[in-house]
Amino acid sequence: MIPGVDPDRPGVYVHVPFCTHRCDYCAFTTFTDRGHLIGEYVDACVTHVGRLVASGRLVEAATVYVGGGTPSLVPSADLARLLDAIPRAADAEVTVEVNPDSVDGTALATYRSAGVTRVSVGVQSTRPTVLAALGRTHDRDNVTRTVDALHRVGLPSWNLDLIVGAAGETDADLDATLDEVLALEPPHLSVYGLMVEPGTPLARRVADGEVPAPDPDVQADRYLVADARLTAAGLDWYEVSNWARPGHECRHNLGYWAGADCLAVGAAAHGHLAGTRWVNVPTPESYVRRVADGLDPAASSETVGPATRERERTGLALRTRWGVPVPPDRTDRLADLVGAGLVEVTDGRVVCTPAGRLLASEVTLALWPDAHDDPDGPSPAARPGVGTRYH
Amino acid sequence: MPPIERFRSFSIIAHIDHGKSTLADRILELCKAVDSRDMRAQYLDSMDLERERGITIKAQNVRLDWKDHVLNLIDTPGHVDFGYEVSRSLAACEGALLLVDASQGIEAQTLANCYQALEADLTIVAALNKIDLPAAEPDKRAEEIERVLGIPAHEVLRISAKTGEGVEALLDAIVAQVPPPSGDPDAPLQALMFDSVYDPYRGVVSSVRVFEGTLTSGAKLLYVNAGANHDAEEIGVRRPGMTPVAALGPGEVGYLIAGIKDVGEARVGETVTTAVKPGVAMPGYREPKPMVFCGLYPVDGDEYALLRESLEKLRLNDSSFTYEPETSGALGFGFRCGFLGLLHMEITRERLEREYRLSLVATAPNVEYVAHLTNGGTEIVDNPSSLPPTNDTDFIEEPYTTVTMLTPTEYVGTLMELCQQRRGEMGKMEYLSEERVELVYELPLAEIVMDFFDQLKSRTKGYASLDYEPSGYRRSNLVKVDVLLNSAPVDAFSAIVHRDKAYDYGRRMTQKLRELIPRQLFDVPIQAAISGRIIARETVKAKRKDVIAKCYGGDISRKRKLLDRQKEGKKRMKQIGRVEVPQEAFVAALTLDD
Ligand SMILES: Nc1nc2c(ncn2[C@@H]2O[C@H](COP(=O)(O)OP(=O)(O)OP(=O)(O)O)[C@@H](O)[C@H]2O)c(=O)[nH]1
Ligand SMILES: C[S@@+](CC[C@H](N)C(=O)[O-])C[C@H]1O[C@@H](n2cnc3c(N)ncnc32)[C@H](O)[C@@H]1O
Ligand code: SF4
Numbered sequence: 014m015i016p017g018v019d020p021d022r023p024g025v026y027v028h029v030p031f032c033t034h035r036c037d038y039c040a041f042t043t044f045t046d047r048g049h050l051i052g053e054y055v056d057a058c059v060t061h062v063g064r065l066v067a068s069g070r071l072v073e074a075a076t077v078y079v080g081g082g083t084p085s086l087v088p089s090a091d092l093a094r095l096l097d098a099i100p101r102a103a104d105a106e107v108t109v110e111v112n113p114d115s116v117d118g119t120a121l122a123t124y125r126s127a128g129v130t131r132v133s134v135g136v137q138s139t140r141p142t143v144l145a146a147l148g149r150t151h152d153r154d155n156v157t158r159t160v161d162a163l164h165r166v167g168l169p170s171w172n173l174d175l176i177v178g179a180a181g182e183t184d185a186d187l188d189a190t191l192d193e194v195l196a197l198e199p200p201h202l203s204v205y206g207l208m209v210e211p212g213t214p215l216a217r218r219v220a221d222g223e224v225p226a227p228d229p230d231v232q233a234d235r236y237l238v239a240d241a242r243l244t245a246a247g248l249d250w251y252e253v254s255n256w257a258r259p260g261h262e263c264r265h266n267l268g269y270w271a272g273a274d275c276l277a278v279g280a281a282a283h284g285h286l287a288g289t290r291w292v293n294v295p296t297p298e299s300y301v302r303r304v305a306d307g308l309d310p311a312a313s314s315e316t317v318g319p320a321t322r323e324r325e326r327t328g329l330a331l332r333t334r335w336g337v338p339v340p341p342d343r344t345d346r347l348a349d350l351v352g353a354g355l356v357e358v359t360d361g362r363v364v365c366t367p368a369g370r371l372l373a374s375e376v377t378l379a380l381w382p383d384a385h386d387d388p389d390g391p392s393p394a395a396r397p398g399v400g401t402r403y404h
Numbered sequence: 405m406p407p408i409e410r411f412r413s414f415s416i417i418a419h420i421d422h423g424k425s426t427l428a429d430r431i432l433e434l435c436k437a438v439d440s441r442d443m444r445a446q447y448l449d450s451m452d453l454e455r456e457r458g459i460t461i462k463a464q465n466v467r468l469d470w471k472d473h474v475l476n477l478i479d480t481p482g483h484v485d486f487g488y489e490v491s492r493s494l495a496a497c498e499g500a501l502l503l504v505d506a507s508q509g510i511e512a513q514t515l516a517n518c519y520q521a522l523e524a525d526l527t528i529v530a531a532l533n534k535i536d537l538p539a540a541e542p543d544k545r546a547e548e549i550e551r552v553l554g555i556p557a558h559e560v561l562r563i564s565a566k567t568g569e570g571v572e573a574l575l576d577a578i579v580a581q582v583p584p585p586s587g588d589p590d591a592p593l594q595a596l597m598f599d600s601v602y603d604p605y606r607g608v609v610s611s612v613r614v615f616e617g618t619l620t621s622g623a624k625l626l627y628v629n630a631g632a633n634h635d636a637e638e639i640g641v642r643r644p645g646m647t648p649v650a651a652l653g654p655g656e657v658g659y660l661i662a663g664i665k666d667v668g669e670a671r672v673g674e675t676v677t678t679a680v681k682p683g684v685a686m687p688g689y690r691e692p693k694p695m696v697f698c699g700l701y702p703v704d705g706d707e708y709a710l711l712r713e714s715l716e717k718l719r720l721n722d723s724s725f726t727y728e729p730e731t732s733g734a735l736g737f738g739f740r741c742g743f744l745g746l747l748h749m750e751i752t753r754e755r756l757e758r759e760y761r762l763s764l765v766a767t768a769p770n771v772e773y774v775a776h777l778t779n780g781g782t783e784i785v786d787n788p789s790s791l792p793p794t795n796d797t798d799f800i801e802e803p804y805t806t807v808t809m810l811t812p813t814e815y816v817g818t819l820m821e822l823c824q825q826r827r828g829e830m831g832k833m834e835y836l837s838e839e840r841v842e843l844v845y846e847l848p849l850a851e852i853v854m855d856f857f858d859q860l861k862s863r864t865k866g867y868a869s870l871d872y873e874p875s876g877y878r879r880s881n882l883v884k885v886d887v888l889l890n891s892a893p894v895d896a897f898s899a900i901v902h903r904d905k906a907y908d909y910g911r912r913m914t915q916k917l918r919e920l921i922p923r924q925l926f927d928v929p930i931q932a933a934i935s936g937r938i939i940a941r942e943t944v945k946a947k948r949k950d951v952i953a954k955c956y957g958g959d960i961s962r963k964r965k966l967l968d969r970q971k972e973g974k975k976r977m978k979q980i981g982r983v984e985v986p987q988e989a990f991v992a993a994l995t996l997d998d
C-alpha cells in the first residue's frame with residue numbers, strides 16, 4: 014500500500030562510518046580516528062558491490078542511500094566512483110547524507126554529476142545554545158551556505174534533519190529554528206525527538222544526573238507545534254518523523270517501512286532480503302579484511318518468519334500516512350483508540366492522528382495479533398552468520 | 405547399627421546470621437559427610453531463595469558419624485518469622501547448640517530460641533562463634549551469657565565456624581554433655597513427623613523422629629491423627645544425601661516415604677505407628693497463629709485452581725501459613741493467607757511463584773481485627789475490605805504485641821522515639837551490661853508489620869535486634885481508608901489505620917500509587933477516602949509519547965523486540981476496570997516512605 018516502492022528491485026544502503034567528531038547523542042557506528050582508512054574502505058565497498066552484481070543479487074537498484082557517519086567526509090571523486098559501481102534503475106533515487114560543515118558547492122556538483130538526486134543535511138537546530146547542547150560543530154551559516162549550494166547545483170530534492178527536545182531547548186528555540194529552516198523552503202524535513210540511546214555519552218550523562226532526560230511531554234508538545242507549522246508550510250506529514258512536499262517523500266525509506274528488500278554495503282550496514290535480516294561486521298578494518306578475503310561481510314543474521322514480518326509490517330505501516338487496513342478482529346480496541354482520538358478510520362484504513370503518532374507503540378500493541386497467534390513465537394535470537402565464499 | 409547410647413540429636417540455634425549454617429559446613433567436613441569437591445558455603449541451605457538471600461528458611465537434618473558416635477544435627481533458621489521451624493526441630497532433639505556471635509553478643513532471637521530450648525527441656529551447649537573476627541570480644545560476651553542466660557562463662561566454648569577452630573572440641577563436648585535418647589525398640593512404634601515436603605515423583609517425603617519402637621521398611625503403618633493406613637515404601641537417613649535403611653530405632657531421625665499423594669494425610673505433627681501394634685498419638689505441635697494476612701491472587705484468573713493446588717502442597721512443607729478462598733471485586737478469585745511475619749509472607753509468595761511457576765498479585769499485609777457490632781456480636785476481620793460499616797460498629801480492637809529490643813545504649817533514645825511514633829507503651833528497660841540495653845514495649849502489631857524492622861535497623865546502624873510475641877487485643881480508634889482508581893473503589897487497596905494517621909496515610913498512599921501506576925492512554929485519578937469522604941487525590945496524567953523517533957533498516961528488529969517486551973510487561977499487569985496496574989502497586993503501602 015505504501016506507494017513508490019518497487020517490489021522487484023532492492024534498495025542499496027551504503028554506510029560510511031567516519032566522522033570528525035562524535036556527537037553526544039549519536040549511537041550510529043562511526044569512528045573519529047580512522048579517516049586514513051577512507052580510501053581503502055571505498056575500494057572495499059566497490060569490490061563488494063562488484064560481487065553483489067556478479068552473484069546476481071544486485072541487478073538494478075531502485076534506490077541508493079549513502080548514510081553515516083558522515084558520507085561528506087569521503088572525497089567527492091571517491092564517492093562518485095562508488096556510486097558509479099552501483100547499477101541503478103533509470104529513475105533511481107540516490108541520497109547522500111552530509112554534515113553542513115563538511116560539504117561545499119564543488120562536492121555537491123560532483124555528487125550531482127554522479128547521479129545523486131537527493132541530499133540530506135544534518136541541521137538539528139539553528140540555535141547556538143541548542144547546537145552546543147547537542148555537541149554539534151557547525152552553525153547556522155554552514156546550513157545557509159549548504160542550502161545555497163544545493164540550489165546552485167540544482168538538486169531535485171533535499172532534506173534537512175532537526176532534533177527536538179534537547180536539554181536547554183525552549184519553545185522559543187524551536188519556533189526560531191522552524192522559522193529559519195522553513196525560510197529555506199526545503200522540499201523535505203525530518204524532525205526527530207531526541208532519543209537517549211544506550212551506550213552513548215548522552216546516556217551516561219543522563220544516568221549521572223548531569224543532564225535531564227528528555228521530558229516526553231515537552232517532546233510531545235514540540236512535535237505537535239512542528240507538525241502544525243510544517244503542514245501550514247505545505248510539507249505534508251508521511252511518517253512519524255518525516256514531512257515532504259508532494260512527490261518529495263524519500264523512496265528509500267518508504268522501502269524500509271514497506272518491508273522491501275535492501276542490500277547492505279559497508280561496515281555495520283543492515284540489509285534485508287526475503288525474510289532474512291543481517292548486519293555487516295562492525296568496523297571499517299574488519300569490513301576491508303572480509304572483502305579482501307573474499308568473504309561475505311555479514312556478521313550475524315536473523316530469519317524473520319512470515320507472522321513476525323506481518324507484525325513488523327503492521328507496526329511500520331502504522332507509523333505512516335497510509336496506515337493499515339481495519340483489522341477484522343479488533344473492533345473493541347479500535348473503538349477505544351478512535352474514542353481516545355489516537356486513530357482515524359477512513360476508506361477502510363486505520364491511520365494515526367498527530368496524538369496517535371506520538372503513541373504509535375500503544376496503537377501498534379492494541380492492533381497487533383496476540384502473541385499466541387504468532388506461529389513464529391517470540392523474536393528469534395540473532396545467530397552468527399556464516400562466512401560464505403563467493404563462487 | 406551402634407547402640408542407642410551412642411546417638412546424639414541436637415539442633416543448632418542462634419540469632420540470625422550468627423553462623424549456624426557455616427558451623428554445619430565445618431561439622432559436615434569433620435565428619436566427612438560431603439566430598440570436598442561438592443562442598444560449598446552453607447551447604448545445607450539448598451533452596452535457591454536461601455542461597456540468594458544468604459539466610460536459612462527451612463530447618464535441615466543430617467545424620468553424621470563422629471568418632472564412634474552417631475550425630476543427628478538439625479540446622480535451624482534464625483529469623484524471627486521462622487521460629488516455628490526451630491520449635492519443631494527442638495522436639496526431635498535432646499540437645500541444643502546455642503551459638504552466639506562473639507562480636508555481636510546476645511541478640512533478641514538468642515534469648516527467644518534459648519528460652520524455647522529450655523522450655524523443651526533440652527541440654528544446652530553454648531558456644532561463641534566468629535572468634536576470628538578482630539571485633540570479637542569473647543571474654544565480655546561469655547560474661548554476658550552467664551549474666552543473662554545463667555550459663556557459667558567458663559563453660560561457654562569458643563569457636564570459629566569460618567576457620568574451623570574449636571569445632572572438634574565442640575563436637576566432643578556435645579557427645580559428652582547431650583544425653584543419648586531413650587526408648588524401647590520393642591515398644592509400640594511412636595514416630596513424630598516434624599517436617600514434610602511434596603516430591604512430584606515420590607509423593608510426600610516426611611522427616612520423622614522415632615521415640616519408641618522401630619520403624620521398618622515395608623511395615624504397614626497407621627497415621628494416628630489422620631486415621632489412615634500406608635506402607636512404608638522407603639525409610640532412610642540423610643547423610644545428607646537420602647540413604648535408605650532397613651529400620652529406624654528409638655532416638656533416630658530419618659525420612660519416610662509412604663506413597664502418599666494426598667497431602668492432607670501427612671500433616672506435620674502427625675504420629676506414625678504400626679497397624680499391628682499401634683502406639684498412642686504424641687502431643688504433636690501447637691500450630692502457630694498467623695500474625696499478618698494478605699490476599700494472594702493469580703495475575704491470570706485461569707490459574708486459580710493451580711494456585712489452590714500449589715498452596716496445598718507448599719503448606720505441607722510449611723504448615724505455619726494459612727489460606728482461605730476469598731473474592732475481590734478488583735482481583736477476582738484468590739486466597740486470604742496468614743503468615744508469621746513479613747519475611748515469611750514475601751518468601752512464601754516467592755516460593756509459590758518459583759516452585760509452582762505462578763504469577764501472583766499480593767495485596768498489602770494487614771493484621772486481624774475484631775469488630776464489636778452494635779447488635780452485640782463480634783466479627784473477626786482479616787481483610788480490611790470486609791470491615792463492617794461504621795454505623796453497625798460499636799468499636800474495633802487490634803492485636804498488640806510485646807516487643808523485646810536489644811540495643812547498644814547509645815541508640816536507646818532513637819528507639820524510644822520510634823516506638824512513641826508507632827503508638828508504643830514502654831514496658832521495661834534493663835541494662836544487660838554497661839553498653840547493652842533490653843527495651844520492652846507494648847506495640848500494635850500493625851505498626852510492626854509495616855516497616856518497623858527496617859526502621860529499627862537503620863536507626864541503630866543494624867546493631868539492635870527485636871523479637872515479639874502477641875499480647876492480646878486492645879480497643880483502638882481505627883478507620884478504613886479506601887482507595888479509588890478512576891473513581892471506582894478498589895477493595896484490594898483498602899487499609900485499616902489509626903484515625904490520627906489516616907489523612908497522612910491517604911496522602912502517602914495516593915502519592916505512592918501515582919509513582920507506581922504507569923501512565924495510561926487517559927488520565928487516571930487516584931483518591932483516598934474515609935466513608936466516602938475524599939481525603940487525598942493524585943492523578944496519573946495520560947501518556948503522551950511512547951513512539952521511537954527513528955525507525956530505519958537496522959532499527960526495525962530492535963523496535964519489534966522492544967514492542968514484544970512492552971507487550972510481555974502488559975501481561976504481568978492486572979487490569980482493574982480500564983486501568984493497568986502493576987503487581988507492585990498492591991503492596992505499595994509496605995514501602996511508604998516516612
Ligand atoms: N568471620 C567469620 N564469619 C563467619 C563465621 N561464621 C559465619 N560467618 C559468616 O556469617 C554470615 C552468616 O553465616 P550463616 O552461617 O549463614 O548464618 P546463620 O546463622 O546460618 O544464618 P540464618 O540461617 O539466616 O539464621 C556469613 O557471611 C558467614 O560467612 C565465623 O566464624 N567467622
Ligand atoms: C544517521 S544520522 C547522520 C547524519 C549526519 N552525520 C549528521 O550528523 O548531520 C542522521 C540523523 O539522525 C538523527 N539522529 C541521530 N541520533 C539521534 C538521536 N539520538 N535522537 C534523535 N535523532 C537522532 C539526526 O537528526 C541525524 O541528522
Ligand atoms: S550525528 Fe552525525 S556527525 Fe554526529 S557522530 Fe553521529 S553520524 Fe557523526
Ligand SMILES: [Mg+2]
Pocket residue numbers: 424425426449459460479480481482
Ligand atoms: Mg543458616
